[in-house]
Amino acid sequence: MSAVAVERAAVAHPDPRGTPGTGTPGTAPGDGGGPVVTLHEVSRVFPGGVAALRDVHLDVHRGELLAIVGPSGSGKSTMLNVIGTLDRPTSGRVLVDDFLVDDLDDRELSALRASRIGFVFQQFHLAAGVPALDNVADGLLYRGVGRRERRRRAAEALDRVGLGHRLTHRPHELSGGEKQRVAIARAVVGDPPLLLADEPTGALDTAAGAGVMDVLRDLHTVGTTVVIITHDRELAASLPRQVAMRDGEIVADGTLAPGGAGTVLAGAGGAGGAGGALGAPSTTTDEEASC
Amino acid sequence: MLTTLRPARLGAPDVLRVGATGLRTRPLRAVLSALGIAIGIAAMVAVVGISSSSRAELDRTLAALGTNLLRVAPGTDLFGEAATLPPESVDMVRRIAPVETATSVALLTAKAYRSDLIPTGESGGIGVYATDLDLLDPIGGTVADGTWLSEATAGYPAVVLGHTTAKRLGITAPDPAVLVWIGDQWFSVVGILDPVPLAPEMDLGALVGREAAATYLDWDELPTTIYTRTREDAVEQVRAVLGATANPQAPNEVDVSRPSDALAAQQATDEAFTGLLVGLGAVALLVGGIGVANTMVISVLERRAEIGLRRSLGATRGQIRGQFLVESLVLSLLGGAAGVLIGVGITAGYATSQGWPVAVPPVVVVGGLVATLAIGAVAGIYPAVRAARMSPTEALAAV
Numbered sequence: 001m002s003a004v005a006v007e008r009a010a011v012a013h014p015d016p017r018g019t020p021g022t023g024t025p026g027t028a029p030g031d032g033g034g035p036v037v038t039l040h041e042v043s044r045v046f047p048g049g050v051a052a053l054r055d056v057h058l059d060v061h062r063g064e065l066l067a068i069v070g071p072s073g074s075g076k077s078t079m080l081n082v083i084g085t086l087d088r089p090t091s092g093r094v095l096v097d098d099f100l101v102d103d104l105d106d107r108e109l110s111a112l113r114a115s116r117i118g119f120v121f122q123q124f125h126l127a128a129g130v131p132a133l134d135n136v137a138d139g140l141l142y143r144g145v146g147r148r149e150r151r152r153r154a155a156e157a158l159d160r161v162g163l164g165h166r167l168t169h170r171p172h173e174l175s176g177g178e179k180q181r182v183a184i185a186r187a188v189v190g191d192p193p194l195l196l197a198d199e200p201t202g203a204l205d206t207a208a209g210a211g212v213m214d215v216l217r218d219l220h221t222v223g224t225t226v227v228i229i230t231h232d233r234e235l236a237a238s239l240p241r242q243v244a245m246r247d248g249e250i251v252a253d254g255t256l257a258p259g260g261a262g263t264v265l266a267g268a269g270g271a272g273g274a275g276g277a278l279g280a281p282s283t284t285t286d287e288e289a290s291c
Numbered sequence: 292m293l294t295t296l297r298p299a300r301l302g303a304p305d306v307l308r309v310g311a312t313g314l315r316t317r318p319l320r321a322v323l324s325a326l327g328i329a330i331g332i333a334a335m336v337a338v339v340g341i342s343s344s345s346r347a348e349l350d351r352t353l354a355a356l357g358t359n360l361l362r363v364a365p366g367t368d369l370f371g372e373a374a375t376l377p378p379e380s381v382d383m384v385r386r387i388a389p390v391e392t393a394t395s396v397a398l399l400t401a402k403a404y405r406s407d408l409i410p411t412g413e414s415g416g417i418g419v420y421a422t423d424l425d426l427l428d429p430i431g432g433t434v435a436d437g438t439w440l441s442e443a444t445a446g447y448p449a450v451v452l453g454h455t456t457a458k459r460l461g462i463t464a465p466d467p468a469v470l471v472w473i474g475d476q477w478f479s480v481v482g483i484l485d486p487v488p489l490a491p492e493m494d495l496g497a498l499v500g501r502e503a504a505a506t507y508l509d510w511d512e513l514p515t516t517i518y519t520r521t522r523e524d525a526v527e528q529v530r531a532v533l534g535a536t537a538n539p540q541a542p543n544e545v546d547v548s549r550p551s552d553a554l555a556a557q558q559a560t561d562e563a564f565t566g567l568l569v570g571l572g573a574v575a576l577l578v579g580g581i582g583v584a585n586t587m588v589i590s591v592l593e594r595r596a597e598i599g600l601r602r603s604l605g606a607t608r609g610q611i612r613g614q615f616l617v618e619s620l621v622l623s624l625l626g627g628a629a630g631v632l633i634g635v636g637i638t639a640g641y642a643t644s645q646g647w648p649v650a651v652p653p654v655v656v657v658g659g660l661v662a663t664l665a666i667g668a669v670a671g672i673y674p675a676v677r678a679a680r681m682s683p684t685e686a687l688a689a690v
Contacts, residue, residue, distance in 0.1 A: 086684050111607075146302075
């Protein structure tokens with residue numbers, strides 16, 4: 001293999017996690033450094049002429065917690081796939097952690113995903129019959145980490161999401177909320193700077209969904225950039241920043257204080273910034289109904 | 292901070308562990324598709340193993356019997372009539388330098404019956420021979436029960452029965468009181484022979500002494516078959532001159548054969564049959580390979596979500612391709628290993644039941660495993676490439 005050295009497209013920004021004063025809920029855009037994700041005039045047109053994204057501009061800054069919200073068909077899932085480098089835009093530029101995605105081939109993109117991006121899916125995608133610990137350890141499989149170290153860090157990650165007592169449980173022995181927290185642990189076991197969650201609470205009941213959201217807020221508290229795709233306006237409204245989409249375009253992008261002005265997303269009952277502290281799992285997670 | 296993006300290489304244990312994912316999660320399907328390969332390999336290993344065990348047995352037999360026996364028999368004359376050997380032919384053969392021993396028998400026209408009440412047509416294929424007393428050593432015959440003919444019994448109506456003859460006549464043990472009806476005379480059974488592999492005609496023989504044959508059975512003193520042992524290194528030379536020596540007037544009327552060649556030729560016939568069976572095993576193996584390919588194609592379709600997940604975790608196309616290729620190889624190799632074990636087991640069981648040595652050529656075992664690896668690779672390539680080509684978003688969209 002020829003040595004693949006990809007120049008960063010922009011000057012590296014200081015790691016926000018190392019910067020004092022960041023990591024509080026509701027960090028304003030730009031507070032913790034430059035954008036971790038930049039979409040510039042990004043369009044994605046599918047064969048047949050359906051434009052899922054039209055000329056989208058978006059900056060996601062380090063340490064942010066934001067929702068991309070919109071009805072089904074609005075292009076938000078395509079946006080997540082483009083941000084996550086699972087899909088390439090038809091036109092426009094995508095930068096992830098200062099790498100220009102257009103310049104990367106499959107191997108480099110895979111390495112980018114392995115080291116920089118964690119994914120959480122609505123359907124969890126846990127391997128059946130495999131203990132939670134090994135499911136999480138697989139999050140480090142493609143990063144060249146030895147098995148023993150993978151399992152050690154997986155145990156830590158499970159502890160971080162409040163499942164330290166569920167290491168040997170298999171997916172069918174876990175409730176829906178627990179499954180999603182295992183999936184989150186798998187996504188963050190490698191400490192990626194960017195966590196993308198696609199409808200993370202979509203398959204869960206309210207209590208379990210709240211538990212999962214608490215875990216995501218905790219991760220945001222310690223500096224992880226978290227992007228949540230949802231069609232749930234109420235959920236979106238509880239987050240510091242909302243990007244509203246419709247028909248492949250961003251129709252609103254704003255921060256929301258509950259009931260605040262300057263946003264088209266004023267939803268009822270938004271309880272923003274309710275994240276707990278790291279290592280202190282919320283009590284609501286213990287009462288999740290099993291699926 | 293890192294400024295290069297380079298996918299990590301998976302270590303060999305991880306490659307195997309990931310490749311075995313499908314086998315762990317769907318063990319029944321893995322077993323069934325590996326079974327096809329196992330049956331093919333087992334059939335081939337067993338067929339070749341049994342054949343080579345049989346050959347090992349033949350080699351052992353020939354080593355014990357020796358390959359230096361030559362048989363001289365009268366053939367037919369130019370007009371198709373049965374020829375005879377001259378009376379002095381045995382002595383002539385003895386004078387050939389490398390000849391160690393020579394002995395003769397003469398097939399008589401008389402037939403042997405269990406009693407004088409048996410219709411003459413029911414002779415049971417038994418041949419009555421006038422024999423020299425030194426017959427047994429050259430042909431490698433041994434007495435199973437009773438005694439061989441002696442100077443004393445050769446002139447009297449006494450008979451030694453071949454192995455098959457005794458069975459046909461229903462005689463289990465020799466006894467002077469046990470009589471068989473030969474010609475127009477009762478003969479006492481004094482002995483029964485073991486089977487004689489190099490002279491199978493003796494198994495269906497009833498052997499009487501020369502004097503008895505002349506006295507009671509109207510023998511004309513002409514030998515019909517000569518058995519001779521020669522020095523091992525001179526068998527072919529002796530064979531070349533035997534015809535002219537035994538019957539100088541009409542060497543073309545003499546058939547010279549080497550009985551050990553007949554045994555080997557029978558083995559060669561068996562080998563042609565073995566080839567056919569190996570071919571059938573190969574067909575079974577091919578069908579097994581198609582089964583594995585089928586399983587892999589279905590597996591790739593069913594596991595799209597897993598493929599998408601792995602891509603999102605950072606697996607490259609190459610790593611996905613490798614995963615399914617390794618899975619196919621592991622599947623085939625498991626089948627192949629099981630097949631080799633089954634095949635060796637069948638060989639061992641059959642050979643043991645026949646009293647043969649167990650011989651499975653290592654090249655068959657190694658070749659069988661290599662063949663399964665090749666089949667696994669071929670069966671896995673298409674599904675693996677298909678899995679790798681799948682776009683991550685499509686893969687993840689499938690649930």
